[in-house]
Amino acid sequence: MLNALWLGFFVISLCAALGRWLLGGHPEVFAAMVTSLFEMAKLSVELMVLLFGTLTLWLGFLQIAEAAGLIAVLSRWLAPLFARLMPGVPRGHPAVGLITLNFAANALGLDNAATPIGLRAMRELQTLNPEPRTATNAQILFLVLNASSLTLLPVNIFMYRLQQGAHDPTLVFLPILLATSASTLTGLLAVAWMQRLRLRDPVVLVWLGGIALGLSLLVTSLVSLSAAALAAVSSLAGNLTLFGVIVIFLAVGAIRRVNVYESFITGARQGFDVAKGLLPFLVAMLCAVGVLRASGALDTLLDGIRWLAQAAHLDTRFVDALPTALVKPLSGSAARAMLIETMQHHGVDSFPALLAATVQGSTETTFYVLAVYFGAVGIQRARHAVGCALLADLAGVLASIAVCYAFFG
DSSP states (O other): OOOOOOOOHHHHHHHHHHHHHHOOOOOOOHHHHHHHHHEEEEEEEEHHHHHHHHHHHHHHHHHHHTTHHHHHHHHHHHHHHHHHHHHHOOOOHHHHHHHHHHHHHTTTTTTHHHHHHHHHHHHHTTTTTSSTTOHHHHHHHHHHHHHHHSSSSSSHHHHEEEETSSOGGGGGGHHHHHHHHHHHHHHHHHHHHHHHTTOOOOOOOOHHHHHHHHHHHHHHTTTOOOHHHHHHHHHHHHHHHHHHHHHHHHHHHHHOOOOOOHHHHHEEEEEEEHHHHHHHHHHHHHHHHHOOOOOOOOHHHHHHHHHHHHHTTTTOGGGGHHHHHHHTTTTTTHHHHHHHHHHHHHOOTTTHHHHHHHHHHHHHHHHIHHHHHHTTOOOBOTHHHHHHHHHHHHHHHHHHHHHHHHHHH
């Protein structure tokens, strides 16, 4: 999938450039494409430096939380819910703790750190699989919820906005929270319908009702605010939550006599190991996306979508953020590249860049997650996993557009 996507970027770029040269009389397009290659390679290295710091920082804090028993406590709290959503997984099974840790990493926006934890969880679930080549209900639910990516603290997106010069990197905190909640809820409902899960169970209703109530109160309290006030609230909530999580991790670790410094170093080393392998992927995807934009192919596609939106009498500002939405189900690195390109092309605090950042935080890379997670355990029959995950993706994109018009429109 990634091979075809990456090669396709260059093939489409070549065709578009040839069209602009032979039909439009613009031979300078090839110089622009070559220049873009070198610019994106340089940008990849700059981003890599920040990724090293971000991943080592947050995996260090997660290690403190695990050593302090916070992850185990969370697993016990979630055990009654998992027993109903994943009835095939016994209480106390190692998969439950790993799934919880995976969700915690996703919630903090550490998608690269969440992947190895998720692979461990998938292997544990595979030990319960009576048909090793066919995904179980529990594996499908885990994958769809993972792909919907409930992100509470999208620190990577904050980092990208900071690197591009945003005056307030956490401005998109609340929009991402609302959009990713819509994506996750849609994915859960889709899987529940396919698997005939009893969402009317009192325990499930308490959990889902509590989450829905909290989000409803949040939306109700924000709906009357102006766009400027909404942006200010989002910024304050993002910074308070981000630092509050750190304080909780450190405080509980200290109370339980955890050597927080050594635990942090242990986790930071894991973050370093995860980060150091990302540079080739960043270079590959950023350069391919840069060439695609320089060739004019992306602008041609967006012009077509913009024409359709105008014909339907819709506001067309959302169109410039669609590159991120279009490639997000296929590749996280490609979507990240599209996000950065949008920030650079339109301005980091422009409406398209804010919407692209919200889309980036609202869903996960569905086909990548499917290929990696199911491929790691030899599953060949995904059953209803693809359809449910793509439905969650669509809900996340539509919610992102609606929320960003409300916050920044």
